[in-house]
Amino acid sequence: METSGAIIQAFIAPLVIGGISAVLGALISITDKIVNNYGDLVIDINSGKRELEIKGGAALLLTLAENGIFIPSACGGRGSCGACKVKVVSDIGPHLPTETPFLAKEEMADNIRLSCQVKVKENFQIEIPDSLFNVKQYEGTIERIVNLTHDIKEVYVKLPEGEEIDFVCGQYGQFEAPPYNKIKTPTQRAYSMSSAPSDKNHLEFLIRLVPGGIVTTYVHERLTEGQKINVVGPFGDFNVKDTGATMIGVAGGSGMAPFKSIFNHMTDTGEIQTREIWYFFGARTKDDLFYLDWLNELDAKYEKFHFVAALSEPQPEDDWEGETGLITEVLARYLAERVDRTQPVEGYLCGSPGMLDACMAVMRQFDMREDKIYFDKFA
């Protein structure tokens, strides 16, 4: 008897617990639908320039994206990149603890919010740069993948038939990796376009493998030619100023991308013949250099274009006769001895936050004005 009682208990107990869990789950779901139902709301963008009729309850970033307005985000709305800043004109309460680490005092005073953290629970009035109205999502096709070095790939994406993109050299796109392994949702990361703006049916990116990186690992281990991929863009305000000032460009690794776009565009327009340009590119060994033939050809062909490659740790087999040292050391030598600083000079940088900080320190040391040094600090 005791045995059969224990067996009944063993069967009944899980059923009872399961039943209670199901009821609780249903209650939570119903409560969620009632409590988080904010009904039909309106988001007013840039004082009536666009009005979105939306269902409330979701994060502003997601709500806008669902309605074709793409705010830059490098972490997919997880609140870890601080890129998705939007000015909220309406009073929606104090900043959240998840926002404050990413906002300067002036930004907080100006009602700048992280759109991934702010939920739309009432009618909203927001302000965004007009350029974001031009941002679109494209389902492109991978036309070509080229290994530039052991850890950098050139990825050439064809846009859907009949679609074109207008962008300015230096802007970036968000490249989306689909879910794989334990990654359950699509993941986007920002990469500068390396293609020229005249190639309106394609986008090209240089993507360096970041160990542990979700999108770069996908690109390096799984992405294949012919595959469909989502790209959102163009974003960013890093671009070459139309001043004619001497241009000092500094990059390393995949930071080459915007410069490839810029120099090809300048070749198309003829600006490469009229503007003084110094381009410094740093790598560790010769194996980490790429596009050397093209850049040396520009250097030889155009009197005002100067290409300086530097290796920080050249190997004996490299047989390297060029500049050596960290790119900041080489930059400092050239600013001291070679670059004509009696003329207006502008700095253009692309690289990691650490590289940008180090280059800016050198440029400041040589009296280059900070407001004349341009970069996109998204790494």
Added chain:
Amino acid sequence: MKMSPEYTKAQANMQPGVITSDGFLGNDERPIVEIIADDEAEMKRASLEFDETVALMRHLLNESRKGLGEPVTVDGKWIVQAFEARGFLASPFEDGIFRKINAKVTLIHEGEPTEHSILYSDLSLHLIEKRHFFQGKGGSFRISPAAIKRVLFAD
């Protein structure tokens, strides 16, 4: 092994999609207190001290940043490379936020890089230093004490 509410919350924050897309636990289904206890025992067996280990890892992370994104050789023993991204990551224990900086440290043998390397972030260092947590097995940022011994304290 019973977990405090703080550790229960931390384990929830470590799931994929909460702080990072792939989480902190890999395919490890153990409670984090068990992961920590097992790794503490392994550190002891390997005669590794937490303070000394963290200090060396922090030194290599700092050195890696000097390469400005490119690999650099440190003390003739390691090639280190920093990978920096915009923004911060919150600790799953909700005790701080950390810059997105990863360092890959590769052991050099007879002047050549070996296949032995470890990968860690500023946040990983914090978790090891303050919580003795090396992350779950199968995770991208899991470092086993054995790998630390092999790469950082090779004879």
